[in-house]
Amino acid sequence: MVGTAIRTAIGSRRASAAGRETRERILDAAERLFAESGYSNVSTRQIADEARSNIAAAHYHFGSKEGLLEAVLGRRLDGINAERERLLTQCMRDAGGRPAIQDVLEAFIGPTLRLSKTEEGRRFNLLTGRASTDPNPEVKRILFQVYDSVGRCFVEAAAAACPDLSKAELFWRLTCVYGAMMYIRADNGRLQHLFGPGFTLSDVDGALKYAMPFLTTGMQAPPSAAAAPDATPSRREDD
Amino acid sequence: MVGTAIRTAIGSRRASAAGRETRERILDAAERLFAESGYSNVSTRQIADEARSNIAAAHYHFGSKEGLLEAVLGRRLDGINAERERLLTQCMRDAGGRPAIQDVLEAFIGPTLRLSKTEEGRRFNLLTGRASTDPNPEVKRILFQVYDSVGRCFVEAAAAACPDLSKAELFWRLTCVYGAMMYIRADNGRLQHLFGPGFTLSDVDGALKYAMPFLTTGMQAPPSAAAAPDATPSRREDD
DNA sequence: CCATAATTCAAGCATCTGCTTCAAGCAAGT
DNA sequence: ACTTGCTTGAAGCAGATGCTTGAATTATGG
Numbered sequence: 027m028v029g030t031a032i033r034t035a036i037g038s039r040r041a042s043a044a045g046r047e048t049r050e051r052i053l054d055a056a057e058r059l060f061a062e063s064g065y066s067n068v069s070t071r072q073i074a075d076e077a078r079s080n081i082a083a084a085h086y087h088f089g090s091k092e093g094l095l096e097a098v099l100g101r102r103l104d105g106i107n108a109e110r111e112r113l114l115t116q117c118m119r120d121a122g123g124r125p126a127i128q129d130v131l132e133a134f135i136g137p138t139l140r141l142s143k144t145e146e147g148r149r150f151n152l153l154t155g156r157a158s159t160d161p162n163p164e165v166k167r168i169l170f171q172v173y174d175s176v177g178r179c180f181v182e183a184a185a186a187a188c189p190d191l192s193k194a195e196l197f198w199r200l201t202c203v204y205g206a207m208m209y210i211r212a213d214n215g216r217l218q219h220l221f222g223p224g225f226t227l228s229d230v231d232g233a234l235k236y237a238m239p240f241l242t243t244g245m246q247a248p249p250s251a252a253a254a255p256d257a258t259p260s261r262r263e264d265d
Numbered sequence: 266m267v268g269t270a271i272r273t274a275i276g277s278r279r280a281s282a283a284g285r286e287t288r289e290r291i292l293d294a295a296e297r298l299f300a301e302s303g304y305s306n307v308s309t310r311q312i313a314d315e316a317r318s319n320i321a322a323a324h325y326h327f328g329s330k331e332g333l334l335e336a337v338l339g340r341r342l343d344g345i346n347a348e349r350e351r352l353l354t355q356c357m358r359d360a361g362g363r364p365a366i367q368d369v370l371e372a373f374i375g376p377t378l379r380l381s382k383t384e385e386g387r388r389f390n391l392l393t394g395r396a397s398t399d400p401n402p403e404v405k406r407i408l409f410q411v412y413d414s415v416g417r418c419f420v421e422a423a424a425a426a427c428p429d430l431s432k433a434e435l436f437w438r439l440t441c442v443y444g445a446m447m448y449i450r451a452d453n454g455r456l457q458h459l460f461g462p463g464f465t466l467s468d469v470d471g472a473l474k475y476a477m478p479f480l481t482t483g484m485q486a487p488p489s490a491a492a493a494p495d496a497t498p499s500r501r502e503d504d
Numbered sequence: 505c506c507a508t509a510a511t512t513c514a515a516g517c518a519t520c521t522g523c524t525t526c527a528a529g530c531a532a533g534t
Numbered sequence: 535a536c537t538t539g540c541t542t543g544a545a546g547c548a549g550a551t552g553c554t555t556g557a558a559t560t561a562t563g564g
Contacts, residue, residue, distance in 0.1 A: 042561055045511060064400040066305045069551060080513055085553060087511090159398045159451040161303040166453070173455065181459050197464045198475030201456055205448025206441035212398040214405070216412065217440055220420050225436045236437035236489050243486040244479040281531060284541055309522060322542055324523065 049087050051077040056084075057098045057146075061153035065095055065165050092164045099157075099172055102141075102150050107176040109137050114179045118186060127187040128242045134180045135207050135238065142211075142228045155211030190249055203241050210237065288326045290316040295323075296337045296385075300392035304334055304404050331403045338396075338411055341380075341389050346415040348376050353418045357425060366426040367481045373419045374446050374477065381450075381467045394450030429488055442480050449476065 041049075055077035059068040070091055074081045088094040113133035117125045138154075141147030157165050185196055213227045227233070294316035298307040309330055313320045327333040352372035356364045377393075380386030396404050424435055452466045466472070 042510060044561070048511080062400065064305070066303070067401055070553080071551080081552085082514090082554080083512055091552065156398050156400055158455070159395050159448075159453050161301065161395055162306055170455070170458065174458075177455065177459050181456075193460070194464070194471060195475050197456060197460050198471055199479050201449060201466065202441075202445035202476055202479050204456060205446070206444040208448055209398075209444025210440060214398050216397070216409070216416065217420075217436060217443060219409065219413075220416050221432070221436050225433070227440065232433060232437055236434050237441055239489045240438050240441050240483040240486060244483040247479060247482040250475050250478045281540060283530075287542080308520075310520085319543055320523080321525090321544090325541070330522065 045087075048077070048079050048083060052079055052084050052087060052094070053098055053101060055079075056094050057153060058149060060095065060098060061149045061156070064156055065091075065160060066162055070094075092168070095165065096168050099154070099168060103154075103172050106137050106141070107172070110134055110176050111179050113137070114176075114183045118183055123186055124189070125183060125187045127184065127245045128238075130180070130183045130187045131203065131238060131241055131245070133183070134176075135203075135241075136234075138207070138211070139230055139233055142230050142233075148228045151211040152213055155208050155213065158208045158212070184245075188245060192249065195249055199245055202244060206237060206241060284326075287316070287318050287322055291318055291323050291326060291333070292337055292340060294318075295333050296392060297388060299334065299337060300388045300395070303395055304330075304399060305401055309333075331407070334404065335407050338393070338407060342393075342411050345376050345380070346411070349373055349415050350418050352376070353415075353422045357422055362425055363428070364422060364426045366423065366484045367477075369419070369422045369426045370442065370477060370480055370484070372422070373415075374442075374480075375473075377446070377450070378469055378472055381469050381472075387467045390450040391452055394447050394452065397447045397451070423484075427484060431488065434488055438484055441483060445476060445480060 052073065056068075056073045059073055059076055062068075070081050070084055073094070074084055077084075084094060088097055110133060113136075114130065117129040117133055121129070138151060142151050154169075157169055160166065160169075181196075181200065184200055185191075185193075188196060188199075191199065210227050210233060218225050218227065291312065295307075295312045298312055298315055301307075309320050309323055312333070313323055316323075323333060327336050349372060352375075353369065356368040356372055360368070377390060381390050393408075396408055399405065399408075420435075420439065423439055424430075424432075427435060427438075430438065449466050449472060457464050457466070
C-alpha cells in the first residue's frame, strides 16, 4: 500500500524535523530547476541530485512530479494570492465599490512584482511567468486551480474601476495587462538583447516607474467604441 | 557518411516531387503538434505518425528535431518578418524619420495578428507565442536568430516615433507591448476562463479594435519622469 | 531503551527519447 | 533497360524518464 505513509507525509502530520528539512531542500531544488529549464525539461533525478537527496524521497514527500510542482507553487503563491485578494477587496471597500484602476493594478501586480527584489523571488517569478504559457496539461491544471480565485477578484475589481468599458473591451485590456505582467516575469531576454547591457526586467523600480504607468494609462483610455470611426455605439457586441 | 545526402536534401537541391510532399506533411504535423503540446513535449515518433511517415524520413529531411523546429518556424516567419521589415522601413521613410507610433505598432503586430484569421495561422501564432517563453536553449537560440533583424527594426522605429522617451522608458513600454502581443498569441485561456464563453484571443477583429488602441495609448502617454512625483528630471538613469 | 512509525537508500521496471543503420523502394537521366 | 542517387522503411542502440520496491536507517513517543 502506498497510501497511508505518503498521505501522512504530504499532510505533514507527525513529520520529523529531518523530514521537513529534506522536504524543503527538495522544494528549493525543484523551484530552482523548474524556473531555469521549465517543468518538462527537468527530471526527478536532477531535482534529487540538486537537493542532495534521493528520487524516492521526492516521491515519498510529494507523490509525483506533478505533486511536487503543486507544492513548489503553493509554498509561495498561497500567501501572495491571499495578500492580493486582501488588497483588492480592501481597495474596493475603501472606495465604496468604485476603486481607482491604479490601485487595482497595484494590488494585483505589485505583490508579485516586488518578489523580484530578492534572488529567490526573482527565480520564482521566472518560474510562474514561464509556466503561464506552458502547454503541459498538468501545469495548466495546477495554474488554473491556483489562480482562479484571485483572478476572479481582479477581474471584478477592474470592472468596477472601469464601469464605462464594455465587457469585450475590458477583456482585451486586461489581456494586455496580464500579458505584460507575465512577460516581465518570464523574462525571455529578447528586448534586453536588443537594448544592450544595463536593461533588465528584474529591475523592480523600473517596472514600477515605467511599466505600471503605461498599463494604468492604457486602462484609463476612453472606450474604443467612441474613438474608432467604424464602431456603431448603439450596438454592443457583448453581454 | 551522413553529410552529403542530408545536406543536399536540406538544401533541397534535386528534391523529388514525392520527397517535397512528405517534407511538407512532416512540417505540417510538427507545426500542429509543437503548437499543441510544445517543443519538448512532442517526440519525433509522434510527428512521424501524425505525418503518416517515418522517423528516419524526418531526420533525413531536417537532420534533427532542432532542425525541424527551425524549418517549421522559417517556413512562415521568413515571409512575415520580411513583410514587417518592409512596412517598418516604409513608414519610417514616408514620415521622414518621425513615424506615428500607431503605424509602427501596426507594422510590427498587424502581420502576425492577422495570421489568426485562418486556422493554421492561429495554430502558428500559438506555437510562436508559446515558444517565446520556452526555456529550452535550442528553442531560444532559434527564436533569437529568427527575430533579431526585425526586432532591431522595430525598436529603431519605435524610438523614432517616441523621441521624448528615455531609453529606459522606451524599453519598459516596448516590453509591455511585446508581452501583450505574445500573450495574445500564446492564448493560455486564463482570462477566457474568467470571462466565460464568447471571449477568445483568436478574435482578430477584437484585438485590432481593442488591444491595439490600448497599446497605442500607452505608448503615447507623457514620459513618466514628468508624471511621477518622485522622479528627478535632471538625472536620467540610462544611456 | 525500545517498539513503532517516519524517512532514506540502491536497485530495478517498463517505457520512452533522439538518432542511426542498412536494406529496400523509387524516380529520373542516359 | 539500367545505372545512379534521392527517399523511405523496419529494426535497433544507448541513454533517459517517472515511478516502485523492499530493505536499511533514523527519529520519536512511551
